[in-house]
Amino acid sequence: FHREAKFQSSRHLCDSAFDSQGEGARSVPLSGHVGFDSMPDQLVNKSVNHGFCFNILCVGETGLGKSTLMDTLFNTKFEGEPMQHSQPGVQLRSSTYELQESNVRLKLTIVNTIGFGDQINKEDSYKPIVEFIDTQFEAYLQEELKIKRTLHSYHDSRVHACLYFIAPTGHSLKSLDLVTMKKLDSKVNIIPIIAKSDAISKSELAKFKIKITSELVSNGVQIYQFPTDDETVAEINSNMNGHLPFAVVGSTEEVKIGNKMVKARQYPWGTVQVENENHCDFVKLREMLIRVNMEDLREQTHTRHYELYRRCKLEEMGFKDTDPDSKPFSLQETYEAKRNEFMGELQKKEEEMRQMFVQRVKEKEAELKEAEKELHEKFDRLKKLHQEEKKKLEDKKKALDDELNIFKQKKTAAELLQSQAQQAGGSTTLKRDKERKK
Amino acid sequence: HDDMENLEGYVGFANLPNQVYRKSVKRGFEFTLMVVGESGLGKSTLINSLFLTDLYSKEYPGPSQRIKKTVQVEQSKVLVKEGGVQLTLTIVDTPGFGDAVDNSNCWQPVINYIDSKCEDFLNAESRVNRRQMPDNRVHCCLYFIAPSGHGLKPLDIEFMKRLHDKVNIIPLIAKADTMTPEECQHFKKQIMKEIQEHKIKIYEFPDTEEDEDNKLIRKIKERMPLAVVGSNVVVEVNGRKVRGRQYPWGVAEVENGEHCDFTVLRNMLIRTHMQDLKDVTNNVHYENYRSRKLAAVTCNGVDGTKNKGQLTKSPLAQMEEERREHVMKMKKMESEMEQVFEMKVKEKKQKLKDSEAELERRHEQMKRNLEAQYKELEEKRRQFEEEKVNWEAQQRLLEQQKLDVTMEKNKKKGKIF
Numbered sequence: 001f002h003r004e005a006k007f008q009s010s011r012h013l014c015d016s017a018f019d020s021q022g023e024g025a026r027s028v029p030l031s032g033h034v035g036f037d038s039m040p041d042q043l044v045n046k047s048v049n050h051g052f053c054f055n056i057l058c059v060g061e062t063g064l065g066k067s068t069l070m071d072t073l074f075n076t077k078f079e080g081e082p083m084q085h086s087q088p089g090v091q092l093r094s095s096t097y098e099l100q101e102s103n104v105r106l107k108l109t110i111v112n113t114i115g116f117g118d119q120i121n122k123e124d125s126y127k128p129i130v131e132f133i134d135t136q137f138e139a140y141l142q143e144e145l146k147i148k149r150t151l152h153s154y155h156d157s158r159v160h161a162c163l164y165f166i167a168p169t170g171h172s173l174k175s176l177d178l179v180t181m182k183k184l185d186s187k188v189n190i191i192p193i194i195a196k197s198d199a200i201s202k203s204e205l206a207k208f209k210i211k212i213t214s215e216l217v218s219n220g221v222q223i224y225q226f227p228t229d230d231e232t233v234a235e236i237n238s239n240m241n242g243h244l245p246f247a248v249v250g251s252t253e254e255v256k257i258g259n260k261m262v263k264a265r266q267y268p269w270g271t272v273q274v275e276n277e278n279h280c281d282f283v284k285l286r287e288m289l290i291r292v293n294m295e296d297l298r299e300q301t302h303t304r305h306y307e308l309y310r311r312c313k314l315e316e317m318g319f320k321d322t323d324p325d326s327k328p329f330s331l332q333e334t335y336e337a338k339r340n341e342f343m344g345e346l347q348k349k350e351e352e353m354r355q356m357f358v359q360r361v362k363e364k365e366a367e368l369k370e371a372e373k374e375l376h377e378k379f380d381r382l383k384k385l386h387q388e389e390k391k392k393l394e395d396k397k398k399a400l401d402d403e404l405n406i407f408k409q410k411k412t413a414a415e416l417l418q419s420q421a422q423q424a425g426g427s428t429t430l431k432r433d434k435e436r437k438k
Numbered sequence: 439h440d441d442m443e444n445l446e447g448y449v450g451f452a453n454l455p456n457q458v459y460r461k462s463v464k465r466g467f468e469f470t471l472m473v474v475g476e477s478g479l480g481k482s483t484l485i486n487s488l489f490l491t492d493l494y495s496k497e498y499p500g501p502s503q504r505i506k507k508t509v510q511v512e513q514s515k516v517l518v519k520e521g522g523v524q525l526t527l528t529i530v531d532t533p534g535f536g537d538a539v540d541n542s543n544c545w546q547p548v549i550n551y552i553d554s555k556c557e558d559f560l561n562a563e564s565r566v567n568r569r570q571m572p573d574n575r576v577h578c579c580l581y582f583i584a585p586s587g588h589g590l591k592p593l594d595i596e597f598m599k600r601l602h603d604k605v606n607i608i609p610l611i612a613k614a615d616t617m618t619p620e621e622c623q624h625f626k627k628q629i630m631k632e633i634q635e636h637k638i639k640i641y642e643f644p645d646t647e648e649d650e651d652n653k654l655i656r657k658i659k660e661r662m663p664l665a666v667v668g669s670n671v672v673v674e675v676n677g678r679k680v681r682g683r684q685y686p687w688g689v690a691e692v693e694n695g696e697h698c699d700f701t702v703l704r705n706m707l708i709r710t711h712m713q714d715l716k717d718v719t720n721n722v723h724y725e726n727y728r729s730r731k732l733a734a735v736t737c738n739g740v741d742g743t744k745n746k747g748q749l750t751k752s753p754l755a756q757m758e759e760e761r762r763e764h765v766m767k768m769k770k771m772e773s774e775m776e777q778v779f780e781m782k783v784k785e786k787k788q789k790l791k792d793s794e795a796e797l798e799r800r801h802e803q804m805k806r807n808l809e810a811q812y813k814e815l816e817e818k819r820r821q822f823e824e825e826k827v828n829w830e831a832q833q834r835l836l837e838q839q840k841l842d843v844t845m846e847k848n849k850k851k852g853k854i855f
Contacts, residue, residue: 025515025526032490035709036469037521040462042713044455052454075447101452147732152721230464291450295457307568314566321566342757346764353768357775364779368786375790379797386804393811400819407826414833421840 053107053156054294055094055136057188059129059180060165061117064195069163069250070110072263072274073286074099077252078110090116090128109157117176126180133159133187137309144310158306160297161224161289162188165195166212166245170204173215181221187305189224189297191289192216197247197280198265198272205247212245226288227296240288246281249274463523468573469712470513470555472530472605474548474597475582477537479612484580484668485529487681487692488704491518492670493529509534509544511551530576536593545597552576552604556727575724578641578707578715579605582612583663587621589628598638604723606641606715608707609633614665614698615683615690622665629663643706644714658706664699667692 058066071077078097094111111132116125136158143154164181166173181190192212194200200208216223223244226237251274255264263274274282289297318338473481485493493516513530530551535544555575562571579601583594598607609629614622633640640662643655669681669692681692692700707715 025517025528027517027519028491028493030490030518030520034488034490034518034520035704036467036518036525036712037523038709039467039523039525039712040459042710043462044459046713046717047458048455052451054451073449075449099449099451101449104452104454106451106454147729149725149729152717230460232460286450291453292457294451294454295461299461310568311566319566339757342761346761349764349768350771353772353775357779361779361782364783368783368790372790372793375794375797379801382801386801386808389808393808393815397815400815400822404822407822407829411829418836 466524611665
């Protein structure tokens with residue numbers, strides 16, 4: 001029974017008496033009705049009580065009837081002023097509605113792209129869309145990583161399905177379509193639909209669908225495949241997969257056909273009935289999107305697209321599952337390693353700054369020392385000069401003193417001579433007088 | 439739903455529950471049940487009775503058959519199927535619990551087991567590459583109370599106090615067929631009183647939206663703790679084959695609501711609240727474990743005290759915040775260092791300036807000193823020169839006079855001849 005085998009992929013029968021750490025589970029028969037077959041019901045009851053949530057993103061050029069299709073699908077006139085196309089660039093606007101059908105409450109969020117395809121240069125048109133999807137993933141990731149978190153009451157805003165509206169040209173996909181879908185196919189479940197398909201004839205439509213499908217394949221665009229692994233729905237899903245992309249018509253206007261009022265578009269040449277499977281694939285879309293695979297779309301978003309985003313984000317931040325020796329990290333080790341790395345980085349920065357200051361201080365000190373040295377040298381020179389001047393002065397002083405001394409001696413000698421001369425003059429005079437008298 | 443589908447304006451998301459149902463059946467279910475209690479309280483028998491299978495049999499004997507010296511924690515995994523629904527049931531046994539003379543810390547292996555399962559799940563959940571995560575966490579712990587009739591034993595209280603915030607505890611009175619209904623009532627009241635006194639949080643059945651169910655739940659709550667009887671033996675009573683214990687005086691039937699609360703336990707544990715037990719484990723007990731674990735990791739940081747109030751952030755967001763704080767800290771540090779640097783430079787420069795001024799001043803002084811001396815010298819020389827000139831002039835005068843006298847004399851002499 002393949003279901004059982006798939007579930008217990010690593011199962012092996014344990015022969016030992018007790019398999020305390022073992023992986024395998026042995027099958028035991030029940031001798032009566034235990035009652036755990038109510039588990040699915042228990043689970044379902046809880047889900048119903050909690051309420052469901054679903055988020056659809058509608059991507060397509062202006063005028064392809066995105067809003068009308070949503071109204072038709074959910075049989076509700078969703079309020080919304082007609083989209084204002086005043087802003088340049090692509091805008092995303094999301095609105096959330098609370099719907100109820102029987103006992104099932106659904107929180108439906110519809111996100112519309114406004115202005116998609118209106119620009120002359122559409123190279124960046126896909127960017128706001130990718131950003132929006134990533135933002136929702138990021139919000140979930142942040143919540144999941146919080147220490148105190150409340151995941152079970154978290155309002156999941158991740159995009160579960162992207163309806164890509166293809167213009168009914170009848171020829172092929174536009175390059176904008178290919179570029180955009182290629183950017184989105186790893187982030188969201190893409191369901192391409194041919195919008196306003198009442199503009200295409202049946203034969204043209206068949207060709208158009210084949211062309212679109214082959215272009216998607218040749219460009220490697222992964223669109224959402226309705227799952228075929230559950231036997232209950234495998235047949236209908238694989239059947240529907242063959243009808244992709246769905247050619248739809250939307251209308252909230254009602255026309256009387258026979259004695260019933262049906263949603264339709266009235267033309268002079270006839271009336272296109274939305275829910276007539278011969279007229280368009282609307283019913284198929286509704287069946288697949290809502291009645292059969294809504295839960296799978298949510299699951300795929302969570303287990304595939306979100307996981308991919310998460311993995312890339314964590315790897316970007318440097319988280320790894322195994323250390324260089326290929327031993328698995330425990331969460332604690334991972335966080336601690338990251339934290340140590342982080343702390344080390346911060347400390348390094350601090351060290352660098354300190355070092356820089358130490359360097360500056362050193363340089364400044366050297367500078368100032370240099371200045372001090374120069375100052376001292378200057379004054380040493382001055383001092384030397386001063387010494388020289390002083391010496392000169394001393395010499396001059398000495399010279400003067402010498403002269404003074406010589407003069408003094410001269411003076412003294414002269415005076416002595418004079419006094420001697422006077423005495424002698426007296427005696428000389430006497431002598432002369434004596435001679436005269438003779 | 440067929441009727442609904444033809445209703446006007448039927449969208450179809452009312453079919454979501456069916457989709458969920460379908461997927462859950464495909465996935466299969468898991469449940470881990472732990473049984474704790476002294477040996478001989480009929481734990482294995484009760485498990486077999488609950489799941490109507492010989493989980494413990496001759497080939498796979500129950501832990502009671504083996505004598506343990508210390509408390510072990512052992513798990514057995516079985517796969518059971520019913521009504522298309524597959525359940526992987528893990529029964530965790532604790533042989534040796536409460537059997538020793540000194541039972542201090544005999545709850546520790548149990549705590550370790552529960553924590554290690556949470557740890558496994560946490561690690562699996564935190565991997566970069568996540569795969570299908572099997573849920574091996576303990577969803578429910580049946581705690582067996584010996585039917586003493588008096589009250590809880592100290593060990594019972596200790597165990598429940600330590601485990602009540604780690605796992606859903608459902609206390610059971612074992613071997614209820616040893617008490618009369620009145621004794622049992624009294625015992626139950628006593629136990630519940632003690633549980634409240636010690637503020638032990640046992641698993642609470644959540645109220646539902648439907649009043650009918652609520653009435654039922656209230657009835658169950660009044661019977662807590664449930665008194666159970668288990669049996670591996672089928673006996674015949676009044677032509678019916680029932681599980682029961684045969685006594686000379688009659689048969690205590692396991693599934694007879696007047697004999698014991700077994701049916702209540704089974705209905706509650708398996709048929710109505712199995713999913714809730716898993717949800718409470720996941721949303722409450724596991725989250726508590728996780729936040730405690732992660733808080734410990736992030737509090738290893740630079741400022742342990744600062745982080746206590748920031749449990750609402752993920753560790754990564756916290757690191758981002760710390761990074762930003764660090765940038766600010768660095769800026770502040772930088773400006774402080776800059777200030778200190780500038781101040782020191784200013785000081786040094788000022789000192790240098792003062793030093794220069796001082797030297798300048800001294801130099802000036804010396805210069806003036808020297809200049810003064812020069813002036814003095816000049817003055818002295820001038821005086822000297824003046825004196826010299828005067829004296830020389832005087833000398834010349836004298837000489838002249840002398841010469842004049844001599845000339846006079848000579849003149850006179852000449853005339854005489």
